[in-house]
Amino acid sequence: MIHIHQASKYYNNANPALVDVSFKINKGDFVFITGPSGAGKTTLLRLMFCAERPSSGEIILNGVNISRIKPSAIPALRRSIGVVFQDFKLLASRTVFENVAFALEITGTGSKTIKKKVWQTLKWVGLLQKKDALPPCLSGGEQQRVAIARSIVNNPLLLLADEPTGNLDPQLALDIMKLFKAINARGTTIVVATHNRGMAEQFADKIISLSRSHSIEPR
Amino acid sequence: MNPASAIARLRYCIASSLQNLRRNLTLSLITTSTIAVMFTICTSMLLVLLNLSAFMQTWADQLQIIVYFEMQASAKDMQRFEKEIEARPEVEQVRHVSPEEAMRLLKGALEGQDGILYGLPDNPLPASLEIRLHKPYLTNDAVEAFVAGITRTPPVADIEYGQRWLERFIAFFELARLTCLLLGVFLIIFTYCIIANTIRLMVYSRRDEIEIMKLVGAGSLMVKFPFWLEGALQGACGAALALLIVLGVEKLAMNNLATLLNFYLGSGSYVFLDWPMAAAITAAGALLGLAGSFFAVNHLDAHYS
Numbered sequence: 001m002i003h004i005h006q007a008s009k010y011y012n013n014a015n016p017a018l019v020d021v022s023f024k025i026n027k028g029d030f031v032f033i034t035g036p037s038g039a040g041k042t043t044l045l046r047l048m049f050c051a052e053r054p055s056s057g058e059i060i061l062n063g064v065n066i067s068r069i070k071p072s073a074i075p076a077l078r079r080s081i082g083v084v085f086q087d088f089k090l091l092a093s094r095t096v097f098e099n100v101a102f103a104l105e106i107t108g109t110g111s112k113t114i115k116k117k118v119w120q121t122l123k124w125v126g127l128l129q130k131k132d133a134l135p136p137c138l139s140g141g142e143q144q145r146v147a148i149a150r151s152i153v154n155n156p157l158l159l160l161a162d163e164p165t166g167n168l169d170p171q172l173a174l175d176i177m178k179l180f181k182a183i184n185a186r187g188t189t190i191v192v193a194t195h196n197r198g199m200a201e202q203f204a205d206k207i208i209s210l211s212r213s214h215s216i217e218p219r
Numbered sequence: 220m221n222p223a224s225a226i227a228r229l230r231y232c233i234a235s236s237l238q239n240l241r242r243n244l245t246l247s248l249i250t251t252s253t254i255a256v257m258f259t260i261c262t263s264m265l266l267v268l269l270n271l272s273a274f275m276q277t278w279a280d281q282l283q284i285i286v287y288f289e290m291q292a293s294a295k296d297m298q299r300f301e302k303e304i305e306a307r308p309e310v311e312q313v314r315h316v317s318p319e320e321a322m323r324l325l326k327g328a329l330e331g332q333d334g335i336l337y338g339l340p341d342n343p344l345p346a347s348l349e350i351r352l353h354k355p356y357l358t359n360d361a362v363e364a365f366v367a368g369i370t371r372t373p374p375v376a377d378i379e380y381g382q383r384w385l386e387r388f389i390a391f392f393e394l395a396r397l398t399c400l401l402l403g404v405f406l407i408i409f410t411y412c413i414i415a416n417t418i419r420l421m422v423y424s425r426r427d428e429i430e431i432m433k434l435v436g437a438g439s440l441m442v443k444f445p446f447w448l449e450g451a452l453q454g455a456c457g458a459a460l461a462l463l464i465v466l467g468v469e470k471l472a473m474n475n476l477a478t479l480l481n482f483y484l485g486s487g488s489y490v491f492l493d494w495p496m497a498a499a500i501t502a503a504g505a506l507l508g509l510a511g512s513f514f515a516v517n518h519l520d521a522h523y524s
């Protein structure tokens with residue numbers, strides 16, 4: 001499903017963020033990208049949802065070379081990719097329901113369908129009773145589940161998560177990982193970047209280790 | 220893109236921009252009132268210019284050359300002279316004004332103050348001839364040429380014509396028009412900047428939302444359209460408000476202005492806002508707002524940070 005071939009990223013010529021990284025991810029995989037801080041995990045994810053262009057190399061997603069994609073084709077691509085961040089990126093002034101509905105509203109989905117899908121998704125992540133709450137009133141774990149609900153509400157093929165449990169205590173982190181596992185079980189390919197090697201070993205089908213911008217042979 | 224989805228998106232954009240205007244209510248109100256002030260000035264200038272121009276037209280249409288005859292000129296001489304003048308191709312119409320009629324007109328013009336005329340033994344006014352030229356000859360040069368063609372020998376005593384005054388007035392009008400044009404351009408640029416700046420602030424206040432929109436795959440039109448709407452809406456509201464202000468001032472000052480304008484324009488009708496003009500001004504406001512926001516959000520296209 002994803003084929004990264006000798007991708008490199010230089011933000012400035014002095015220090016490379018990624019050098020010649022190559023790997024393959026199959027459809028339905030649950031993959032972890034690990035490595036110390038500054039190894040290039042975030043950069044690698046950003047290349048995958050076209051927030052950055054690689055300085056060289058190819059990134060092929062479902063047969064499309066997204067490193068050469070036209071800017072006008074990026075929105076459509078992103079609708080097939082869910083993204084989750086360490087800091088949740090929720091809109092503080094909108095309710096849980098509205099935050100999740102947001103991802104559908106911008107695609108021009110009818111309000112009935114939106115209601116149904118958001119309802120289903122919130123139920124699935126276990127937040128239906130909080131649908132009218134504002135994010136600041138929720139715990140970190142709940143906020144991350146809202147963000148996850150938003151990322152999966154339009155059934156993406158691929159879910160990218162950058163340190164999704166970085167702000168959560170170990171028990172909550174475990175809950176979130178179980179949620180990812182359940183999403184993965186429905187067929188969504190998942191790529192999680194984390195420096196928590198232990199968690200990666202517990203959940204991953206496959207681990208890609210980055211060390212100082214280079215990938216170490218995946219296990 | 221299917222129609223239902225397009226309508227859903229449009230609905231979303233409209234709701235989004237209205238909500239945004241409400242959230243930044245103070246800023247929107249300040250911007251809209253500033254636009255209203257600008258448009259009040261521009262509309263007033265436009266009306267003044269239109270009225271001056273109408274006044275000028277009336278004046279030009281009424282412009283005539285008056286030939287005064289000598290007091291002792293004989294009726295036969297005057298008639299011969301009038302025939303000669305009438306035969307000239309430039310002339311549209313001539314009218315003989317007898318001393319008696321001239322006196323009557325003078326008394327009418329003095330209206331209530333004609334007592335000063337009572338001490339006069341005889342009528343001191345000469346007979347005269349009012350000459351009106353065809354339209355194409357109502358230029359300074361043509362009038363001068365025509366007048367030069369009239370010999371100032373008996374029975375002609377004197378020739379009077381207002382062309383010079385009209386030319387001066389036209390020069391004044393051109394100056395006024397240029398001044399208004401420059402001021403108008405300045406105000407439009409100013410208004411444009413105000414709107415662009417407001418939209419920039421709105422973009423800033425919504426930067427998180429914009430980031431998330433792009434993240435979940437909103438197209439660039441989807442991101443920018445609400446801001447375009449906000450700009451256009453503020454522009455149109457500002458212009459409409461200006462029209463109401465101008466209308467209010469006109470209603471208040473109607474009585475005083477009507478007398479004044481009747482006196483100068485004669486015809487009693489002055490140019491004021493009509494529906495097409497009001498619609499055009501509102502549309503101009505919307506367009507200006509659209510332009511301001513268009514360039515303020517142009518950079519939101521970028522997907523790569």
Ligand SMILES: Nc1ncnc2c1ncn2[C@@H]1O[C@H](COP(=O)(O)OP(=O)(O)OP(=O)(O)O)[C@@H](O)[C@H]1O
Nearest residue numbers: 011012016017036037038039040041042043044195
């Ligand atoms: N926008 C940027 N401009 C310049 N350099 C950058 C930028 N983003 C990342 N870098 C550099 O690229 C390298 C890799 O950064 P990246 O954020 O991908 O690491 P990471 O593995 O995600 O680290 P962490 O675990 O701390 O999140 C770092 O040296 C960083 O300083």
Ligand SMILES: [Mg+2]
Nearest residue numbers: 041042043162
């Ligand atoms: Mg990172």
